[in-house]
Amino acid sequence: MQLDSITNFVRDDLSQVERLLREGMKSVAPLIPEVGEHAFASGGKRVRPLLVLLAARLCGYRGPRAVQVASAAEFLHTATLMHDDVIDGAATRRGQPSVNARWGDRIAILVGDFLYARASQTLVEDGNQDILWIYANTIRLMSEGEVLQLSRSFDPEISEAVHLDVIGRKTASLIATAAESGAILGGVTRAERNAVREYGWQLGLAFQLVDDALDYVGQSEELGKAALTDLAEGKVTLPLILTLKRCSGAERAQVSAALKGFAVGRLAPDAAASDKELLEVAAIVRRHRGAEQALERAREIAGRARAEIVPFADCDARTALLELAEFVVGRQS
Numbered sequence: 001m002q003l004d005s006i007t008n009f010v011r012d013d014l015s016q017v018e019r020l021l022r023e024g025m026k027s028v029a030p031l032i033p034e035v036g037e038h039a040f041a042s043g044g045k046r047v048r049p050l051l052v053l054l055a056a057r058l059c060g061y062r063g064p065r066a067v068q069v070a071s072a073a074e075f076l077h078t079a080t081l082m083h084d085d086v087i088d089g090a091a092t093r094r095g096q097p098s099v100n101a102r103w104g105d106r107i108a109i110l111v112g113d114f115l116y117a118r119a120s121q122t123l124v125e126d127g128n129q130d131i132l133w134i135y136a137n138t139i140r141l142m143s144e145g146e147v148l149q150l151s152r153s154f155d156p157e158i159s160e161a162v163h164l165d166v167i168g169r170k171t172a173s174l175i176a177t178a179a180e181s182g183a184i185l186g187g188v189t190r191a192e193r194n195a196v197r198e199y200g201w202q203l204g205l206a207f208q209l210v211d212d213a214l215d216y217v218g219q220s221e222e223l224g225k226a227a228l229t230d231l232a233e234g235k236v237t238l239p240l241i242l243t244l245k246r247c248s249g250a251e252r253a254q255v256s257a258a259l260k261g262f263a264v265g266r267l268a269p270d271a272a273a274s275d276k277e278l279l280e281v282a283a284i285v286r287r288h289r290g291a292e293q294a295l296e297r298a299r300e301i302a303g304r305a306r307a308e309i310v311p312f313a314d315c316d317a318r319t320a321l322l323e324l325a326e327f328v329v330g331r332q333s
Contacts, residue, residue, distance in 0.1 A: 002327075003045060003324075003327055006320050006323045006324055006327060007050055007054075007320065009316050009320070010050070010053045010054065010057070010320075013053050013066065013067055013070070014046060014049065014050065014053070016064075016067045017046070017049045017053075017067055017070045017071050017074065018040070020067065020068065020071035020122075021036075021040050021071055021074060021075070022036070022037070022040070024036075024071065024075060024118045024122070025037070025040075025118075027114070031103070031107065031111075032111055032114055035099055035103060035107065035108075035111045036111070036115075038096070038099065038102070039078050039081075039082065039093075039099060039111075040078070042093060042094045042095070042096040043094040043095070043096075044094060046074060047175065047178075047207070047324075047328075048070075048073040048074055048076075048077050048174060048175060048178040049070035049071065049073050049074045049178070050070075050324075051073075051175060051178040051179045051182065051200060051203075051324075052066055052069050052070035052073055052178045052179070052181055052182045053066050053067070053070055053182065054179075054182065054317045054320050054321050054324070055178075055179045055180070055181070055182025055183050055186070055196050055200075055317070055321075056182035056183075056185045056186055057182075057315070057316070057317035058182070058183075058186070058196070058309070058312055058315065058317040058318055058321065059182065059183045059185070059186020059187070059188045059192065059193075059196065060186045060187070060188070061182070061185040061186040061187070063185075065126055065185055066182060066185055068122055068125065068126055069122075069123070069126055069131060069181050069182070069185065070178075071122060072118075072119045072122040072123050072126075072135065073119075073135075073174065073177070073178040073181070075115045075116075075118045075119035075122065076115070076116065076119040076135065076138075076139070076174065077174060078112075078115050079112040079113070079115035079116045079119065080112075080142055080174070081093065082099050082100070082108045082109070082111060082112035082115070083108070083109065083112045083146075084146070085098040085099065085100050085101075085108065086100045086105045086108050086109055086112075087146065087150070088233050089233075090229070092226075099111065116139070119135070120135075123135055128184060128185075130184050131181045131184050131185075134177045134180055134181065134184075135177055135181070137177075138173045138174050138176075138177040141168075141169040141173040142169060142170055142173060142174060144169050145165075145166050145167070145168070145169025145170035145171075145173070146170060148162075148165070148166050148169065149166045149170065149235065152166070152236070153233070153234035153235065153236075153263070154234035154236070154259040154260065154262055154263035155236055155259075156236060156240075156244055156252070156255055156256045156259055158236045158241060159241070160238065160241050160242070163236070163237065163238055163241055164205065167204075167205060167208040167209070167212075168201070168204070168205060170208075171204045171205070171207060171208040172200070172201045172202075172203075172204025172205045172207075172208065173201075173204070174204070175200045175201070175203055175204030175207065176197045176198070176200035176201035176204060177197075177200070178200060179196050179197060179199055179200030179203075180193060180196055180197035180200060182196070183196040183197070192312070195308045195309070195311070195312075196308070196309075198305075198308045199305045199306075199308040199309050199321065200305075201305075202301050202302070202304045202305035202308070203302065203305040203324070203325055203328060205298075205301050206298040206299070206301040206302040206305065206325070206328050206329055207298075207328050209238055209294050209295070209297055209298035209301065210295065210298050210328060210329055210331065211230075212230070212237035212238045212239055212291075212294050213238075213239055213291040213292075213294040213295045213298070214291075214332070214333070215227065215228060215229060215230040215231065215237065215239075216228065216231075216239050216282055216285050216286070216290065216291040217286075217291045218332060218333065219332075228278045228279075228282055231262075231278060231281060231282070232262060232278060233266075234259065234262055234263060234266065236259070237294075238290075238293075238294040238297065239285050239290035239291040239293070239294045240255070240281070240285055240290060241290075242288070242290045242293045242294060243255075243284060243285045243288045243290035246288045247284055247287075247288055251284050251287075254280065254281075254284065255281055255284060258274075258277040258278075258280065258281050261274065261277060262274075262277070295329070298328075298329050299329050302325040302326070302328060302329045303325075305325045306322050306325045309321050309322060310322075
């Protein structure tokens, strides 16, 4: 299933979103639009703006405000990616040099701040207080999620519940808010709005769990980054968490020692996690089918997302949202 086939009927709206993204990067500082073009032209599925557009149509709204709010969602998402790449020391993003790798950490942080401001301006221009509030709350949740993740880096004791809380805040919150903002534009009941938000939340959890699994089983060319990058950065994600529940005491000790070594290496300038240790941990995860179990969990969660949309009236947007949940758990990148 290809994303283009799901979203073909909102292609014109997505083109308008792309136009607003470029217009929003205009600045007296010439480097800002240059960096913005690099970030926006490097690909991306545009899941968040797509959800604004689809949820709005599902709930009966078709108009320019959906395009405006959709662009704000992508401004905010791109800002978080720039800041995350600085925190992680990432060298690539979607197969291209990351902004921090090409222009340095300071530029990446400052342009990320510019994007946060652009998102805020765009939402204020729309003028809906409910939409403004849910996006402001999402920025708080994402910040908390990042701090929580950093505080538990390289920690083999992290639980599945804690990990789901982290990815809920970091990833699912913005996807849920994108969907909910479309529902707000449609003026639906509170129950319908909550159902659309819950669809987005569950979809976001499933999306991130697939990313967790792909870090262990995906191909670097398709991922746009080196495999095992999350592991090297100390992110103990669901495949490893599930593996640590099942593996032997000796294997657990080996994983713990490797994580400790990765943590020490991160403190050294220009240090990189040992390829040998990364592959050894990956082999343990593979032996206990950690990635496959994480993907199964993602499919279960995507099923819960679909269930939230089923009661809505049958239409192109409902069909697309149901198919999008299938796409999220079937993708390879």
